[in-house]
Each structure stands twice: as structure tokens, then as C-alpha cells.
Amino acid sequence: MASIKYRLKKNKSDWASIYVRFKQGNQFDTEAITSLDCPVERWSDSKQEVLSTQLLSYKEVNKKLSEFKIYLKNEYEATKVVEQTILINNKWLKSKIDLFFNLQNIEQKEKEKIYFTDYIDAFILDSKTKRSRLGNPIKPRTIQHYNTTLNKIKAFENEKNVKIKINEIDLDFHNSFIEFLENKQRLNNNTIGGYLDDIKLFCNNADKKGIQISNDVKSTEFYSPTNKTNDIYLTEEEINKIFNCTFEFDYLDNARDWFIIGLRTGLRISDFLCLTKNNIDNDGFINKTTFKTDYPVIIPIHEQVKSILKKRNGEFPRKISDQKFNEYIKIVSEKAGITEMVEGSRIDKVTIDDGKGKKTNIHRKVNKKYPKFELVSSHICRRTFATNLYGKLDTLTIMKITGHSTEKQFLSYIKITPKEYAIKLKALWEKQKE
Structure with a gap:
């Protein structure tokens, strides 16, 4: 039966990293570093755990060590039921350590490849350190607009009670999203067009990274609405x-x-x-x-x-x-x-009805005649x-x-x-x- 044992790697420091050794008779014997460490003096080799200490959350560390043992055994048993032979070696062990101890990060990375709002979150985060082709940083106002677009998509998701996938950004989404922004948010075409421009940018960026997007995004029907503004000037x-x-x-x-x-x-x-x-x-x-x-x-x-x-x-x-x-x-x-x-157009108070009798006052651009x-x-x-x-x-x-x-x-x-x-x-x- 396969055995799993932890040990500290000796060094001159008061702290040491926790290693895991995974062994099965003469079949394999491999060892790798976990993402955990502890004070050398507070490690019990016989108990295979960190002893009580105020220097770290020892209970949390011990819990992870215990859970990893179960996880590793289950992963090993799973290799026995697949058709192809899986080699249990240092590379395999490291991959399991990465998947377990960084599970939340791995899950988030996977979400970013599937769900549109998760992808946009990552895109915005990346934009804060990104440079243009001329070497200039992305303007804060541009990033602010990305965030506004993201918030509008989240509001749309809440309205429809869905979480939209990247490959679901198609003409059906396009038409529903515009209708939502026009009727529910009471936005004008130029504002809506700005959000659609961002959405096309996000999708094209995902496409370049090899993430599947709908072909609808590249069609002329996936347009950004616009309208002629009655902007004034002075003679x-x-x-x-x-x-x-x-x-x-x-x-x-x-x-x-x-x-x-x-x-x-x-x-x-x-x-x-x-x-x-x-x-x-x-x-x-x-x-x-x-x-x-x-x-x-x-x-x-x-x-x-x-x-x-x-x-x-x-x-x-x-x-x-x-x-x-x-x-x-x-x-x-x-x-x-x-x-x-x-x-002309100016920001005025507009009353909207949610269809259930609840009325809300918002401020939107209203086009009509005003004193100049x-x-x-x-x-x-x-x-x-x-x-x-x-x-x-x-x-x-x-x-x-x-x-x-x-x-x-x-x-x-x-x-x-x-x-x-x-x-x-x-x-x-x-x-x-x-």
C-alpha cells in the first residue's frame, strides 16, 4: 500500500519547508516540497504535524496536511482506473501539490476562460500594468470605463438571473443587452455604443488568447449603437x-x-x-x-x-x-x-418603473429644447x-x-x-x- 510521509528539510534557519514523500514498494518513491513551512522546533515527526505555537496558524496547517493525504491517495487510486498508464514520479507529485495547495487560484484561472465577467476582471487587472504599443500606460479613465462596462454586464446578469459564458456573447446577447440598457437603464445610443465597443475589445482579446468566442462578435450585425448628438457651440x-x-x-x-x-x-x-x-x-x-x-x-x-x-x-x-x-x-x-x-441634451431627472409598481428616479441625458x-x-x-x-x-x-x-x-x-x-x-x- 502506498505510504505518505511528511518531513522538514534541514537548514540553518529556524523555519523549514515541509516536504512530502510518496512511496509504493519498488514501484515508485518520490518527494517534493509543499507550499507550507513551520518553525523547526515545533514539528513533530512522530505525529506528522505542527505542535501548538503562536508563530503561525498551526491548526490550519495541520488540517491542510491531513486533507492533502486524503487528496493524494484519491488521486493515486484514480490513476488505476484509467486506460492509459500514468507514471507516478516527481513531476506527477508536483502537479498534485500545485493543484491542491493553489486550488483557489487554479479554479479562478479556469473561470476566467469560461465566464465573461471573470475574464473582464482579469483583463482590467492586467490593464493596470499594461503598456500601449507606444509604451504608454493605459489611462485611468480608460480603465474606469472598463469597470463601468463590467458593472453594466453584471447588472444585466442580475436582471436575467444568469452567469454569461464568453462563448455566449452572440447576437442574442447583443440584442438583449441593448434592450436592457435602453429600457431598464434608460441610456442613450452613444453611451450604449461605448459599452459594446468595450465588449468587442474584451472578446477579441480572449480570441487572441485562444479562448473560444462566438463568430457573431465579428459580424456587422454586432454593431455599436450611435446617434447624432445635438451638441451646441458658441458663435x-x-x-x-x-x-x-x-x-x-x-x-x-x-x-x-x-x-x-x-x-x-x-x-x-x-x-x-x-x-x-x-x-x-x-x-x-x-x-x-x-x-x-x-x-x-x-x-x-x-x-x-x-x-x-x-x-x-x-x-x-x-x-x-x-x-x-x-x-x-x-x-x-x-x-x-x-x-x-x-x-440639445443635458442630464435631467428621469423616473423609471420596474414593472412591479416600484418607481426610481435616476439621472440621464434628455434631448429637448433648453435655453442655450x-x-x-x-x-x-x-x-x-x-x-x-x-x-x-x-x-x-x-x-x-x-x-x-x-x-x-x-x-x-x-x-x-x-x-x-x-x-x-x-x-x-x-x-x-x-
Whole structure:
């Protein structure tokens, strides 16, 4: 009968690793290290266990040693009922030690190959130390979006009372998931499209690792929904109204100055709100490496920005948070008379019914007509800059200033309406007639 015995490997330390010896007459005699160790003085060779000690959880160690003996005997007996001959040697013993003492890790790794949310968890964890092809770390905002997508999938699983496998991400899932996000979560198409983009990324990554995915993911029917947004921009006349407006309170004057700087530089809020005079070079240009894309841009200083800097003795306005900026520029725009009713989207309170009589208030983007100042936010700065220069400068020049890498990205910022194009054409014909 096979025998299993533990021993400590002698060394100069006060602690030693526990080894297991597995022997069956003349058939095999092999030994390997376990993942456990204990104080040398507290090991009992006769009892085959760790004696009482405060230096470690000795009861837990002894329990594992006892359970491993049973596990190893069962694994050995299982080899006798299979058709092929299994060689019991050091490699076999090590594999059994790995499977037993790291059982939870092994189980999790197996789950990551089967279940979608487990795979995404591992993908996100890996993303925190991963580098792009250019050697840059994955942006925290990107990882945050991965987590949001994961949470939406978990919410979908809870709604359907299922745990979705990776190979079940197919057109049926696609259609049900979109319906859930539209009707239950009340999300718009662009937001839903962002989640579907992540899902396709996760699936393609799994495919590259040899994990089976559905062919549906690669079909054109597995699309990411989108819709045309009614984003607004400010005309030159409206910008000038804001610039020339006088404010009673300093906090509004300070916010207005930052607003003008954003509108006249085309930078994102994460870039223009941290400008200092150190960003101005000897030739009078603003130099800034953008936070989001790590792209260096050089921007000439507009006359209105020069006026603001002169008013402040060469310094940029006082620092404020993104939240306060977005709050204050709505007040600034209203006081400057930007009150025209326009079609647009903003976050509003929406009441949803779960179908069982329970109503919940959530906040979602709602598209309808609002006074224009209510739709003003930091995003309008970059959009306004690109729109007002479009057609006056060549596209490539504007892109070099805004930092857009593709024309498609850039054109998504152009918000000139069809009627405005028609008015431009009418003005041209009037000029030609004169």
C-alpha cells in the first residue's frame, strides 16, 4: 500500500519547508516540497504535524496536511482506473501539490476562460500594468470605463438571473443587452455604443488568447449603437458678448476669463485649467503637452486672451475645479444673454418603473429644447474653437492645434447646422451680386 510521509528539510534557519514523500514498494518513491513551512522546533515527526505555537496558524496547517493525504491517495487510486498508464514520479507529485495547495487560484484561472465577467476582471487587472504599443500606460479613465462596462454586464446578469459564458456573447446577447440598457437603464445610443465597443475589445482579446468566442462578435450585425448628438457651440458674436460682459462678483469674472481661454485655445478642460505663464514661450505662443493624448500642441495667443493676461499682470486666472467651472460658466452665459431656445441634451431627472409598481428616479441625458446657457459646459470650448475656424483655415492646421490625430475625430467636433451653411451660401451670392 502506498505510504505518505511528511518531513522538514534541514537548514540553518529556524523555519523549514515541509516536504512530502510518496512511496509504493519498488514501484515508485518520490518527494517534493509543499507550499507550507513551520518553525523547526515545533514539528513533530512522530505525529506528522505542527505542535501548538503562536508563530503561525498551526491548526490550519495541520488540517491542510491531513486533507492533502486524503487528496493524494484519491488521486493515486484514480490513476488505476484509467486506460492509459500514468507514471507516478516527481513531476506527477508536483502537479498534485500545485493543484491542491493553489486550488483557489487554479479554479479562478479556469473561470476566467469560461465566464465573461471573470475574464473582464482579469483583463482590467492586467490593464493596470499594461503598456500601449507606444509604451504608454493605459489611462485611468480608460480603465474606469472598463469597470463601468463590467458593472453594466453584471447588472444585466442580475436582471436575467444568469452567469454569461464568453462563448455566449452572440447576437442574442447583443440584442438583449441593448434592450436592457435602453429600457431598464434608460441610456442613450452613444453611451450604449461605448459599452459594446468595450465588449468587442474584451472578446477579441480572449480570441487572441485562444479562448473560444462566438463568430457573431465579428459580424456587422454586432454593431455599436450611435446617434447624432445635438451638441451646441458658441458663435463669434456670443463669445464677444461673454468677453465684454461685466460681472459683479469676482468668482464669475474669474470663471469668465477661464472660459474665454478655453474657447480661444481649443484645449480640453484638463489642459487649459492648469495653464500657467510657464506655458508661454519667448515667441508668445502657448506650449502644452495634452494630458489625455500626451500630444504636444503650440497655440498662438488670441487678443482676448492677451487682454486677460494683461489684466492679471501676466498671470492666468485663479485656479478652480472642473465642477465649479461648469457651474459658473452657465451663470456667466446667462448674464451675457446666451438665452436662445435650442435643441440639445443635458442630464435631467428621469423616473423609471420596474414593472412591479416600484418607481426610481435616476439621472440621464434628455434631448429637448433648453435655453442655450443651460447646455453650456466645458466641452463647448473645444467644439466652438474647431467649428468657428472650420472653412477659414485648412483642416490640417486646425487639427495640429487641437491635437486631433484623424480627420474623422476632428469633423465630429464641427457643429455647423445645415441652415448656417445655407446662410453662408446666401451671403456669398449676395456679395457676388454686388
